[in-house]
Amino acid sequence: MELTSNHSSPVLTDPIPVNNSRLGIHSNLLSYQQSGGSLSSGKYMTIPRKKPGKLEDVWSNGWLEAMRSSSPPRKRLIKDKDFTIEAAADDFDIAYCSWMIKYPSALKSFDQILKNAKNKKVAVFLDYDGTLSPIVDDPDRAFMSDSMRSAARDVAKYFPTAIISGRSRDKVYELVGLTELYYAGSHGMDIMGPMSHAESGDHPNCIRSTDQQQGKEVNLFQPAREFIPMIDEVFKTLVENTKDIKGANVENHKFCTSVHYRNVEEKNWPTIAQRVHDILKDYPRLRLTHGRKVLEIRPVIDWNKGKAVEFLLESLGLSDRDDVLAIYIGDDKTDEDAFKVFRERNLGYGILVSSVPKESNAFFSVRDPSEVKKFLKALVTWKKFEKA
Numbered sequence: 158m159e160l161t162s163n164h165s166s167p168v169l170t171d172p173i174p175v176n177n178s179r180l181g182i183h184s185n186l187l188s189y190q191q192s193g194g195s196l197s198s199g200k201y202m203t204i205p206r207k208k209p210g211k212l213e214d215v216w217s218n219g220w221l222e223a224m225r226s227s228s229p230p231r232k233r234l235i236k237d238k239d240f241t242i243e244a245a246a247d248d249f250d251i252a253y254c255s256w257m258i259k260y261p262s263a264l265k266s267f268d269q270i271l272k273n274a275k276n277k278k279v280a281v282f283l284d285y286d287g288t289l290s291p292i293v294d295d296p297d298r299a300f301m302s303d304s305m306r307s308a309a310r311d312v313a314k315y316f317p318t319a320i321i322s323g324r325s326r327d328k329v330y331e332l333v334g335l336t337e338l339y340y341a342g343s344h345g346m347d348i349m350g351p352m353s354h355a356e357s358g359d360h361p362n363c364i365r366s367t368d369q370q371q372g373k374e375v376n377l378f379q380p381a382r383e384f385i386p387m388i389d390e391v392f393k394t395l396v397e398n399t400k401d402i403k404g405a406n407v408e409n410h411k412f413c414t415s416v417h418y419r420n421v422e423e424k425n426w427p428t429i430a431q432r433v434h435d436i437l438k439d440y441p442r443l444r445l446t447h448g449r450k451v452l453e454i455r456p457v458i459d460w461n462k463g464k465a466v467e468f469l470l471e472s473l474g475l476s477d478r479d480d481v482l483a484i485y486i487g488d489d490k491t492d493e494d495a496f497k498v499f500r501e502r503n504l505g506y507g508i509l510v511s512s513v514p515k516e517s518n519a520f521f522s523v524r525d526p527s528e529v530k531k532f533l534k535a536l537v538t539w540k541k542f543e544k545a
């Protein structure tokens with residue numbers, strides 16, 4: 158990719174641009190700032206090897222509880238002092254059905270969605286893992302099926318469509334392989350969007366760039382560029398400090414890094430949590446979020462998937478319009494940031510992918526990626542029919 162930057166320092170250091178205040182970015186990026194941290198601390202490339210903290214740290218800060226509740230099992234367990242049994246499928250189904258009163262099936266509510274989409278421009282935002290591809294043990298093998306790819310391609314033919322993933326943008330593009338879509342990687346901290354519409358393109362954190370694969374001019378928005386060396390350093394430290402924990406897997410997403418514990422024996426979860434906790438103590442400008450059996454370390458900037466959706470809508474010229482209905486489909490805690498923005502700004506519909514009941518800011522639900530595919534196909538069929 159060829160980069161032609163019109164701004165030398167894309168994040169944190171520039172004055173607040175008056176004409177970009179609508180997006181609520183740039184100045185707001187600082188709002189998570191904590192004291193004591195400095196990007197120019199000169200500590201890059203050292204691997205802190207400190208005395209480990211006490212395990213009580215990760216108990217008291219709630220990390221372990223969050224780790225245990227992430228990606229809950231399909232079946233509920235009933236515990237007694239003498240035995241543990243799986244709840245009957247019927248019980249589970251009753252719980253799921255009553256949960257669906259609050260989060261109705263997007264497939265069953267399709268007519269209602271269409272009614273509100275009539276005469277509106279529809280934009281589609283999709284998460285990757287757990288939404289377009291099923292959750293699997295090895296993150297490198299989370300492939301989407303050909304039929305899902307073709308459904309996503311068809312959707313992108315009729316509606317502006319973007320994938321917003323926690324993975325690096327390059328990685329998610331490699332997995333999806335469709336040039337028809339826009340991509341936001343690293344939980345929205347690395348957006349490749351369209352050049353076209355005004356304000357977002359002039360933003361100081363935007364770099365005009367030529368996408369070699371698609372051969373077109375694009376806008377590259379990377380609000381956490383200055384954190385790249387820090388993330389790389391933390392990634393290396395995490396790899397080093399978790400290499401003796403069987404099953405631990407660390408991924409570098411350029412603007413954030415992930416520590417997977419899906420394949421780590423549960424008795425070692427406190428150890429992995431404590432190691433991550435100890436490293437983070439040295440980086441007050443990084444914070445931790447929880448995903449599905451994954452600890453995610455990211456900059457403290459005020460940027461997330463919700464802000465990424467707002468940015469993309471603005472770039473597409475679809476912001477603050479009554480004739481636009483956006484749809485966001487995702488399965489994870491990080492997708493809740495987008496669902497929340499959808500609710501607060503009345504942007505359209507958030508659809509949660511979940512086969513177990515869980516609290517969400519989404520409006521609707523689907524059970525799994527196969528239902529996501531049905532929903533995408535239904536959207537395309539509706540549009541084709543409407544056009545005919």
Ligand SMILES: O=P(O)(O)OC[C@H]1O[C@H](O[C@H]2O[C@H](CO)[C@@H](O)[C@H](O)[C@H]2O)[C@H](O)[C@@H](O)[C@@H]1O
Pocket residue numbers: 284285286287291292293294295296297299321322323324408415417419448449450451453489491
């Ligand atoms: O925002 P997403 O596209 O949903 O990415 C979130 C994380 O997804 C990946 O991890 C998850 O999926 C893996 C493959 O199914 C699974 O093994 C893991 O347990 C899940 O957490 C990805 O590897 C992470 O880096 C992303 O942050």
